[in-house]
Amino acid sequence: MNLILLGAPGAGKGTQAVQIAEKYSVPHISTGDIFRKNIKEQTPLGIKAKSYIDRGQLVPDEVVVEIVKDRLSWEDCKNGYLLDGFPRTIAQAEALDKITEVGTVINIAVDLQKLMQRLTGRRVCADCGESYHISSFFGSKCSKCGGKVIQRDDDKEETVKSRLDVYVKQTAPLIEYYEKRGKLVSVDGMQSIPEVFAQICAELK
Ligand code: ADP
Ligand code: ADP
Ligand code: ZN
Numbered sequence: 001m002n003l004i005l006l007g008a009p010g011a012g013k014g015t016q017a018v019q020i021a022e023k024y025s026v027p028h029i030s031t032g033d034i035f036r037k038n039i040k041e042q043t044p045l046g047i048k049a050k051s052y053i054d055r056g057q058l059v060p061d062e063v064v065v066e067i068v069k070d071r072l073s074w075e076d077c078k079n080g081y082l083l084d085g086f087p088r089t090i091a092q093a094e095a096l097d098k099i100t101e102v103g104t105v106i107n108i109a110v111d112l113q114k115l116m117q118r119l120t121g122r123r124v125c126a127d128c129g130e131s132y133h134i135s136s137f138f139g140s141k142c143s144k145c146g147g148k149v150i151q152r153d154d155d156k157e158e159t160v161k162s163r164l165d166v167y168v169k170q171t172a173p174l175i176e177y178y179e180k181r182g183k184l185v186s187v188d189g190m191q192s193i194p195e196v197f198a199q200i201c202a203e204l205k
Contacts, residue, residue: 007108056162
């Protein structure tokens with residue numbers, strides 16, 4: 001099962017990805033998570049990526065494509081994978097088509113006005129990456145691993161604005177790209193988390 005999760009920042013990709021990866025036994029590959037791990041460990045990749053991420057800009061295509069190409073060559077991708085947050089530009093999608101046969105692209109559709117609220121209210125576990133939202137999370141520790149729950153630097157209002165702008169200009173055209181190739185299914189991301197998951201599972205049957 002070669003799956004891609006498409007959607008604006010805050011659409012719920014990470015939230016759904018964890019559940020999809022578990023149910024279908026495929027590795028969850030999040031380019032954002034890979035960057036954050038490298039930033040934490042202060043690797044050369046992390047230092048380079050941080051300058052773009054902090055401004056709400058995309059990391060250059062060549063850099064991201066190399067990372068994904070390498071990751072998809074690992075043994076655990078033999079029977080499929082779930083890409084979360086990649087591709088984000090037409091150039092990345094074209095590069096991906098040269099590396100692998102894309103199966104289904106799941107587009108999680110959420111009204112743009114809703115995204116600001118989701119992103120500025122998002123809190124994440126600094127250790128395992130689990131996503132929470134201030135509307136339903138009141139503690140300070142991750143319920144999965146006990147790690148510290150924090151706000152991502154790029155979830156501050158100013159950065160969110162540029163990320164949403166970047167989404168509209170550079171990522172949204174991928175909806176049509178995959179629609180034309182008959183690979184796109186769209187789910188209503190305005191529903192509750194379990195409802196979105198149920199709709200995704202129904203589409204994958
Ligand atoms: P993405 O990976 O697409 O950026 P996340 O999965 O991190 O998005 O979700 C962004 C925020 O919205 C998080 O705070 C998450 O808890 C919340 N969220 C995700 N899905 C839903 C949903 N269906 N309804 C309400 N809030 C949601
Ligand atoms: P979100 O789902 O909230 O948009 P991610 O965790 O997927 O955030 O990504 C965080 C940041 O990492 C992005 O704003 C971007 O700067 C960078 N990034 C992640 N994936 C890609 C990609 N495929 N191409 C370029 N930059 C990326
Ligand atoms: Zn955790």
